[in-house]
Amino acid sequence: xxxxxxxxxxxxxxxxxxxxxxxxxxxxxxxxxxxxxxxxxxxxxxxxxxxxxxxxxxxxxxxxxxxxxxxxxxxxxxxxxxxxxxxxxxxxxxxxxxxxxxxxxxxxxxxxxxxxxxxxxxxxxxxxxxxxxxxxxxxxxxxxxxxxxxxxxxxxxxxxxxxxxxxxxxxxxxxxxxxxxxxxxxxxxxxxxxxxxxxxxxxxxxxxxxxxxxxxxxxxxxxxxxxxxxxxxxxxxxxxxxxxxxxxxxxxxxxxxxxxxxxxxxxxxxxxxxxxxxxxxxxxxxxxxxxxxxxxxxxxxxxxxxxxxxxxxxxxxxxxxxxxxxxxxxxxxxxxxxxxxxxxxxxxxxxxxxxxxxxxxxxxxxxxxxxxxxxxxx
Amino acid sequence: xxxxxxxxxxxxxxxxxxxxxxxxxxxxxxxxxxxxxxxxxxxxxxxxxxxxxxxxxxxxxxxxxxxxxxxxxxxxxxxxxxxxxxxxxxxxxxxxxxxxxxxxxxxxxxxxxxxxxxxxxxxxxxxxxxxxxxxxxxxxxxxxxxxxxxxxxxxxxxxxxxxxxxxxxxxxxxxxxxxxxxxxxxxxxxxxxxxxxxxxxxxxxxxxxxxxxxxxxxxxxxxxxxxxxxxxxxxxxxxxxxxxxxxxxxxxxxxxxxxxxxxxxxxxxxxxxxxxxxxxxxxxxxxxxxxxxxxxxxxxxxxxxxxxxxxxxxxxxxxxxxxxxxxxxxxxxxxxxxxxxxxxxxxxxxxxxxxxxxxxxxxxxxxxxxxxxxxxxx
Numbered sequence: 037x038x039x040x041x042x043x044x045x046x047x048x049x050x051x052x053x054x055x056x057x058x059x060x061x062x063x064x065x066x067x068x069x070x071x072x073x074x075x076x077x078x079x080x081x082x083x084x085x086x087x088x089x090x091x092x093x094x095x096x097x098x099x100x101x102x103x104x105x106x107x108x109x110x111x112x113x114x115x116x117x118x119x120x121x122x123x124x125x126x127x128x129x130x131x132x133x134x135x136x137x138x139x140x141x142x143x144x145x146x147x148x149x150x151x152x153x154x155x156x157x158x159x160x161x162x163x164x165x166x167x168x169x170x171x172x173x174x175x176x177x178x179x180x181x182x183x184x185x186x187x188x189x190x191x192x193x194x195x196x197x198x199x200x201x202x203x204x205x206x207x208x209x210x211x212x213x214x215x216x217x218x219x220x221x222x223x224x225x226x227x228x229x230x231x232x233x234x235x236x237x238x239x240x241x242x243x244x245x246x247x248x249x250x251x252x253x254x255x256x257x258x259x260x261x262x263x264x265x266x267x268x269x270x271x272x273x274x275x276x277x278x279x280x281x282x283x284x285x286x287x288x289x290x291x292x293x294x295x296x297x298x299x300x301x302x303x304x305x306x307x308x309x310x311x312x313x314x315x316x317x318x319x320x321x322x323x324x325x326x327x328x329x330x331x332x333x334x335x336x337x338x339x340x341x342x343x344x345x346x347x348x349x350x351x352x353x354x355x356x357x358x359x360x361x362x363x364x365x366x367x368x369x370x371x372x373x374x375x376x377x378x379x380x381x382x383x384x385x386x387x388x389x390x391x392x393x394x395x396x397x398x399x400x401x402x403x404x405x406x407x408x409x410x411x412x413x414x
Numbered sequence: 415x416x417x418x419x420x421x422x423x424x425x426x427x428x429x430x431x432x433x434x435x436x437x438x439x440x441x442x443x444x445x446x447x448x449x450x451x452x453x454x455x456x457x458x459x460x461x462x463x464x465x466x467x468x469x470x471x472x473x474x475x476x477x478x479x480x481x482x483x484x485x486x487x488x489x490x491x492x493x494x495x496x497x498x499x500x501x502x503x504x505x506x507x508x509x510x511x512x513x514x515x516x517x518x519x520x521x522x523x524x525x526x527x528x529x530x531x532x533x534x535x536x537x538x539x540x541x542x543x544x545x546x547x548x549x550x551x552x553x554x555x556x557x558x559x560x561x562x563x564x565x566x567x568x569x570x571x572x573x574x575x576x577x578x579x580x581x582x583x584x585x586x587x588x589x590x591x592x593x594x595x596x597x598x599x600x601x602x603x604x605x606x607x608x609x610x611x612x613x614x615x616x617x618x619x620x621x622x623x624x625x626x627x628x629x630x631x632x633x634x635x636x637x638x639x640x641x642x643x644x645x646x647x648x649x650x651x652x653x654x655x656x657x658x659x660x661x662x663x664x665x666x667x668x669x670x671x672x673x674x675x676x677x678x679x680x681x682x683x684x685x686x687x688x689x690x691x692x693x694x695x696x697x698x699x700x701x702x703x704x705x706x707x708x709x710x711x712x713x714x715x716x717x718x719x720x721x722x723x724x725x726x727x728x729x730x731x732x733x734x735x736x737x738x739x740x741x742x743x744x745x746x747x748x749x750x751x752x753x754x755x756x757x758x759x760x761x762x763x764x765x766x767x768x769x770x771x772x773x774x775x776x777x778x779x780x781x782x783x784x785x786x787x788x789x790x791x792x
Contacts, residue, residue, distance in 0.1 A: 042430040047616070048774035051429060052420040057780030072781035081786055098792050118503040122519070125496040129522035136626060137518040141500070144507035144515075226776045228617050232627060235610045238425070239634025248514060249610060249627045256617025258771055299773045393636055395677045396426035398604045402435030403450035408459055414476050 066303035112166035161381025173200035221375030267355030279333030295352030444681035539759025551578035599753030645733030657711030673730030
């Protein structure tokens, strides 16, 4: 045992590791700003393209700037042939495993891969943001034996994703739901995946290392996996009248309701409010209002917990939206990842700007100075 | 600006995030224990296979246990055909990019990929440890237009790596140097790459996510890249007599001597003492004593700094060993990674055992509540 008395900071709860100008979270009242702008405004008035311009360049673009930026995104949607081949070779894997691998492979074909300047990192972040939907949609089609669909330059980022996934141009209102979903997932401070990306950047590893790390960390069910689980729960509940008892039984059995609770928020996650409205409207429009009703009943049954700070989070209503848009459930986390790549990029740029190795300590509590016994005497 | 006064813990310097029984580091006197056993004993008396058994099972094996474990490692050296194809498709990338990609791809062919039990994680860690040298050697040959060499089950882990790399069985004394190097790199607490692996595990992401992260984080020049830089410096110095002036000029120009300094050690890194002896002996044996002499002169010139706690670290002499064994310089980090996979595995197993999401905070210092101006009014 060590002689040292140390204070353990398990989970790094409320340990501030640096300053940021990227996003502000007030967990007590449920407020989220990107670069000072409220996500309530951005999700209703902006587009994903404009929002990530704001995140990356720290200002809202003029129309000319946005057009140029949009052109850059569109120009980077195609994947190198080798990446398509790797997707084919790994098509049986989970979509997040395929995305992680494909991002890693893209380093091979990135001429600026080792350039950690602010400018090059931003450029590479834009490229990866543009490439990710093509990876996810291509994989989703290939594994079903369908031909991949080439990106369509007449469509925006979200609409083009749905087009590449389904092979037909989406309804504008459906595309707008995914656009808003991407906006709401774009950045969220130093969540675990962004933290992982910063740990990579802290060793001066490049953006492809950092984004590969981001995807790897996001795959964990405690981080990106809840949307899928929430929708599974809704399907399991099956009808609104059963929701309250289901929640009671689940909690009585020691289970937890997925899509509830967050390390930072003690109030309702402000992102979930927009997604809630979207899930309700979409359900009505598609003639399937029951999933929303079930989820709303779950939130009602959870009210005693919500009053104690365990509230619905970003994942609670997003799964219903994806489900109603016919997106396969194992793609839900990948949609989160597609939206978050700009946030990872911004976090990495901040880390590079004022870099320091992220290297904490562990307290050793094992035996000391054990004598090595030769193998024939064991 | 936020109203909160917070204490920043930049770099997480001396922040203890958890307990461990895996390794003990005393940075003040330069002491390193694996599971209580001094690396001075392990590096001289043990083998890599035995040492990683110790790390993974928390006890030294009997001969029968070691034989079984060795068989398990040998049985897992072959790569799925798809992984070989991915290495071919990405052969122009840096070896660490290829290793990161190949580990990520291996998730596709791992039946237990999502099983985060202690037993499955250990099994997968053993497999990845066995597979990594095949990945690195196969890539090194393919990119030079040579055929890959199949693993040889009559050879130990280190010897087989050199055999797959060069196509001929190595001298036992050369293999022993790589064996010791692997032992000395096997585990080192919560260094940045192990920390990254733990961040991944903290979201309940699986071992392949965590090890992909480990490789991604290790690629950074501040973590795994120094061995290559030290040897470049030695080549640049060229002769012993120039070393002192070279160091003076480098420091006067604001440069830093690679392979010196460590976040935890304020004394000589105990691993470097073994590698120093090895580098000297190997230089004499190969009739090229000058590289060691140059490096020894650099350490002499650095003595004023060493007295202030900036001492030679694990990377300082390892590059010379790899160089004298004719290993290409961009493979140096991959050797570090191959040795470290058991350490990442052990850290992930500890994280899973007593898991908590690793999620710190950032202090927001940007503008608040900025009004969203429509694009036509900007």
